[in-house]
Amino acid sequence: MLALGIEGTAHTIGVGIVDERCRVLANVYDMVKPEKGGIHPREAANHHAELAAPMIRRALDAAGVSADELDVVTFSQGPGLGPCLRTVATAARALSLSLGVPLVGVNHCVSHLEIGRGLFPECEDPALLYVSGGNTQVIAYARGRYRVFGETLDIGLGNMLDKFGRELGLPFPGGPRLEKLALEGGKLLPLPYSVKGMDVAFSGMLTAALALHRRGERLEDIAFSLQEVAFAMLTEVTERAMAHVGKDEVLLGGGVARNKRLQAMVGRMAEDRGARMFVPPGELCIDNGAMIAWTGLLMHRAGVRMALEDTLVDQRFRTDEVAVTWR
Numbered sequence: 001m002l003a004l005g006i007e008g009t010a011h012t013i014g015v016g017i018v019d020e021r022c023r024v025l026a027n028v029y030d031m032v033k034p035e036k037g038g039i040h041p042r043e044a045a046n047h048h049a050e051l052a053a054p055m056i057r058r059a060l061d062a063a064g065v066s067a068d069e070l071d072v073v074t075f076s077q078g079p080g081l082g083p084c085l086r087t088v089a090t091a092a093r094a095l096s097l098s099l100g101v102p103l104v105g106v107n108h109c110v111s112h113l114e115i116g117r118g119l120f121p122e123c124e125d126p127a128l129l130y131v132s133g134g135n136t137q138v139i140a141y142a143r144g145r146y147r148v149f150g151e152t153l154d155i156g157l158g159n160m161l162d163k164f165g166r167e168l169g170l171p172f173p174g175g176p177r178l179e180k181l182a183l184e185g186g187k188l189l190p191l192p193y194s195v196k197g198m199d200v201a202f203s204g205m206l207t208a209a210l211a212l213h214r215r216g217e218r219l220e221d222i223a224f225s226l227q228e229v230a231f232a233m234l235t236e237v238t239e240r241a242m243a244h245v246g247k248d249e250v251l252l253g254g255g256v257a258r259n260k261r262l263q264a265m266v267g268r269m270a271e272d273r274g275a276r277m278f279v280p281p282g283e284l285c286i287d288n289g290a291m292i293a294w295t296g297l298l299m300h301r302a303g304v305r306m307a308l309e310d311t312l313v314d315q316r317f318r319t320d321e322v323a324v325t326w327r
């Protein structure tokens with residue numbers, strides 16, 4: 001069975017093709033890079049509209065399959081930016097209609113978890129720490145659904161790092177640049193550690209970090225401190241979620257999961273509890289079409305069928321809205 005997935009919740013359009021054993025036959029993507037400021041939803045949607053057809057072509061070429069070998073077309077139905085979601089849904093509907101194959105809309109957050117389970121067969125029932133630009137959530141399976149055990153109360157961690165980087169004139173995205181700078185830092189500066197119950201907040205940390213910069217603290221030390229404090233908050237919440245639902249596997253997902261310091265901290269926590277950590281390769285941590293294809297394939301195989309009117313996009317599509325019938 002072959003599934004093609006189109007991802008387009010935010011600044012990345014991605015097309016992936018996977019088979020029924022979660023072998024990734026193709027995974028191509030392209031990201032809008034704003035000249036300055038954040039992403040404009042309309043501009044990102046135009047970018048996705050221009051690239052949808054050529055990227056589908058590229059993915060088919062990379063996989064060495066022809067379009068009529070596809071069994072199901074899948075797309076990211078939400079959560080995300082409205083114009084981007086609608087553009088990608090339109091492309092997916094057109095492809096599915098023209099090929100006469102079923103169409104499955106996929107929850108983006110759920111797919112970050114499913115791709116990890118698919119890639120690592122020994123990772124059966126993990127708690128997912130999903131940290132990207134727009135999202136920061138701890139997700140785990142309980143009673144037929146993926147539940148959000150903790151999340152950001154304001155901005156995603158990646159957005160916080162990118163905003164800080166932008167204020168300081170670093171090239172976009174800020175996250176990876178700050179990771180490099182942090183290696184040269186070592187002085188732990190005071191930043192608010194905001195964990196509220198199982199939730200976290202980052203906007204106060206951004207304000208405080210900018211104030212440290214104005215006071216003349218070294219950028220390397222601020223980058224170091226941002227990572228230490230933010231990642232410690234996430235590690236704490238992830239550990240509590242794992243303890244609460246009795247999971248002994250932790251999976252990382254989202255662009256920030258590429259960060260080696262975050263991996264080290266969560267890995268250490270897992271080791272201390274006798275649990276195991278799984279980190280997908282970078283191109284499957286960031287937003288990508290392969291994870292959408294794989295999740296759609298699982299849903300399709302479990303008998304999920306969607307009429308055209310079920311494929312409306314949902315900007316606020318919640319993780320726990322999805323009835324998980326495939327596990």
Ligand code: ATP
Nearest residue numbers: 010132133134135158173175254255256259286287
């Ligand atoms: P979403 O998944 O919420 O739609 P997104 O499109 O921003 O958001 P990704 O492509 O998963 O998500 O991740 C991009 C984010 O990851 C950016 O904020 C970027 O700064 C951050 N990032 C990437 N690499 C690193 C790194 N090594 N360290 C820290 N942050 C990183």
Ligand code: FE2
Nearest residue numbers: 132254286287
């Ligand atoms: Fe994502």
